[in-house]
Amino acid sequence: MCMVDDVELFTGILAAFRVGAVAVPVSTMLTGGELGKLVADSRCRVVLGSAEFGPVVRAALAEAPEVEHVALTGDDCAGLPVHGRGRSRVRVGGGLSRSSPRP
Secondary structure, three states, X not given: OEOOOOHHHHHHHHHHHHHOOOOOOOOOOXXXXXXXXXXXXXXXXXXXXXXXXXXXXXXXXXXXXXXXXXXEEOOOOOOOOOOXXXXXXXXXXXXXXXXXXXX
């Protein structure tokens, strides 16, 4: 998880707990190579990222062939690699409005 401290980060952590996964937020100061090394060493299958860190996530994926799913917040998922067995990419909408009514 390479994300800004916002609702999407909190949602990603809760979703990971819900499915029995381990959420691993990382420093947003990492370069693509450094993040790629962490992702590859941990053998993670899913990477979540904020749109602001899209270039870093894209660079990290080049070094992490085991990643199967990538989700970026915002509207830009262009340039995310979609290859390998079952790799998919997801664009998550522009975020949740803090003033939206609760169900």
